[in-house]
Amino acid sequence: MSGGDTMAAVATAGGTGAVALIRLSGPEAAEVAARACTCGSDWQDRRAVLKTVRDEAGAVIDQVLVTVFHAPRSYTGDTVAEIATHGGRLVTRRVLERLLECGARSAQPGEFTERAFMNGKLDLTQAEAVMDLISAQSELALRAAHEQLEGRLGERTEKLRQELIDTVANLEAWIDFPEEDIDPETGEALRKRIEGVAAEIRALLSTADQGRILREGLRTVICGRPNAGKSSLMNRLLGSDRAIVSGTEGTTRDTIEEMLVIEGVPVRMVDTAGLREAGDEIEEEGIRRTIQEAERADLLIVVVDSTMPMDGAMPARLPEVGRKILVLNKSDLGEHADWSASEGIRVSCLDGRGLDELRAQVRVLADLGEADWGEHSVAINARHRDRLMRADEALQRADASLSADAEPEITALDLREAMEYLGEIAGKIDTEEILGSIFSRFCIGK
Numbered sequence: 339m340s341g342g343d344t345m346a347a348v349a350t351a352g353g354t355g356a357v358a359l360i361r362l363s364g365p366e367a368a369e370v371a372a373r374a375c376t377c378g379s380d381w382q383d384r385r386a387v388l389k390t391v392r393d394e395a396g397a398v399i400d401q402v403l404v405t406v407f408h409a410p411r412s413y414t415g416d417t418v419a420e421i422a423t424h425g426g427r428l429v430t431r432r433v434l435e436r437l438l439e440c441g442a443r444s445a446q447p448g449e450f451t452e453r454a455f456m457n458g459k460l461d462l463t464q465a466e467a468v469m470d471l472i473s474a475q476s477e478l479a480l481r482a483a484h485e486q487l488e489g490r491l492g493e494r495t496e497k498l499r500q501e502l503i504d505t506v507a508n509l510e511a512w513i514d515f516p517e518e519d520i521d522p523e524t525g526e527a528l529r530k531r532i533e534g535v536a537a538e539i540r541a542l543l544s545t546a547d548q549g550r551i552l553r554e555g556l557r558t559v560i561c562g563r564p565n566a567g568k569s570s571l572m573n574r575l576l577g578s579d580r581a582i583v584s585g586t587e588g589t590t591r592d593t594i595e596e597m598l599v600i601e602g603v604p605v606r607m608v609d610t611a612g613l614r615e616a617g618d619e620i621e622e623e624g625i626r627r628t629i630q631e632a633e634r635a636d637l638l639i640v641v642v643d644s645t646m647p648m649d650g651a652m653p654a655r656l657p658e659v660g661r662k663i664l665v666l667n668k669s670d671l672g673e674h675a676d677w678s679a680s681e682g683i684r685v686s687c688l689d690g691r692g693l694d695e696l697r698a699q700v701r702v703l704a705d706l707g708e709a710d711w712g713e714h715s716v717a718i719n720a721r722h723r724d725r726l727m728r729a730d731e732a733l734q735r736a737d738a739s740l741s742a743d744a745e746p747e748i749t750a751l752d753l754r755e756a757m758e759y760l761g762e763i764a765g766k767i768d769t770e771e772i773l774g775s776i777f778s779r780f781c782i783g784k
């Protein structure tokens with residue numbers, strides 16, 4: 339039985355639930371659903387109807403609700419049939435199998451969203467935002483994903499690309515028809531335009547750090563001497579702030595890594611082995627690695643036992659990290675006079691004092707510019723960053739060739755290259771090879 343190129347997949351998470359959603363998308367989605375429900379395929383648009391899915395012999399598989407979205411008004415832009423089944427694993431699997439028997443094929447991971455992109459329902463940045471949205475671990479990450487899903491980033495890069503298209507068109511017209519009376523946008527005017535685009539590109543690039551933190555978490559390392567209370571602090575923060583999904587890929591040796599959310603900021607927190615004086619060579623190596631690991635962090639939290647004199651409490655060596663917080667722990671026990679002038683945050687993991695101040699400080703140092711979050715905010719990902727950097731380089735070359743009074747053809751080539759890189763961000767030009775790498779990271783049914 340043919341289903342054209344109609345695909346099917348379970349769209350809800352695996353496991354037992356009240357209901358599960360199976361999606362069909364493609365030219366024969368309505369027919370495949372009708373065959374499985376042994377009914378006519380003249381579904382009313384977007385109206386849920388109660389049906390029974392039966393096997394070949396007519397035995398009941400499940401009672402379901404079917405909603406058909408006729409092309410092009412659907413998520414994918416092709417005809418979509420959504421089948422809401424009872425949520426059991428077995429029932430869901432049997433309904434899906436029946437749909438495959440009735441002519442659908444299994445969808446690949448991300449294929450529904452890929453179809454939406456192919457059909458022009460979403461640009462590439464919006465498709466990526468769908469993925470960001472699903473994997474968001476914090477409020478701020480969710481907000482950023484929504485902004486991107488609205489198309490803000492795509493709009494901005496497309497505007498820049500348009501600006502370059504205009505510029506190149508003008509330049510090339512002048513190259514091709516020098517005798518015509520075309521305003522030769524060369525020299526200062528041209529350079530101004532190029533620099534305007536480059537400035538915008540740099541503004542977008544400056545959001546890369548925020549984007550990484552929102553998507554991957556603020557890399558935070560807790561360090562301090564043995565018994566300063568590093569693990570207690572980590573546990574204390576984890577107790578209330580543990581992320582929905584915890585335990586990312588376990589990192590090295592003596593470190594424990596956890597995901598948590600502090601004041602809306604996703605944080606990837608690493609508890610290091612005690613930083614102390616090396617006793618022997620092996621230990622020395624361990625400490626060297628700990629320091630190395632810590633130096634890749636965005637934020638360093640130094641925990642000290644504040645009942646001790648400063649000399650004995652501070653770690654002998656501290657990694658070089660730009661953002662740092664000093665935590666004066668055990669403040670319930672009374673503080674050694676050495677610390678009286680210290681600006682460290684007084685914390686007690688025992689009674690919880692100071693923890694709110696610590697959380698607030700983490701949010702400030704994460705520098706997600708949350709005051710600006712809302713309309714028109716973007717936070718680019720690594721792929722966008724790569725394309726923007728290449729575009730920026732091409733524009734710099736264009737600028738340099740202008741200054742050097744090179745052939746205008748050379749400048750036009752560089753501008754075209756920048757245009758291509760910008761176009762790859764929203765996927766408005768041929769992007770075959772990058773599609774695979776984006777959509778394969780989706781889950782099946784998305």
Ligand SMILES: Nc1nc2c(c(=O)[nH]1)N(C=O)[C@@H](CNc1ccc(C(=O)N[C@@H](CCC(=O)O)C(=O)O)cc1)CN2
Nearest residue numbers: 349359361407410411412413414415418420459468784
């Ligand atoms: N049942 C169900 N819930 C869902 C989805 C879905 O596909 N199915 N979504 C999927 O991830 C999200 C919602 N996103 C959607 C986006 C567009 C269209 C859609 O039908 N668009 C048409 C019609 C627009 C309109 O009526 O205004 C279109 O763009 O032409 C549907 C869902 C979350 N909830």
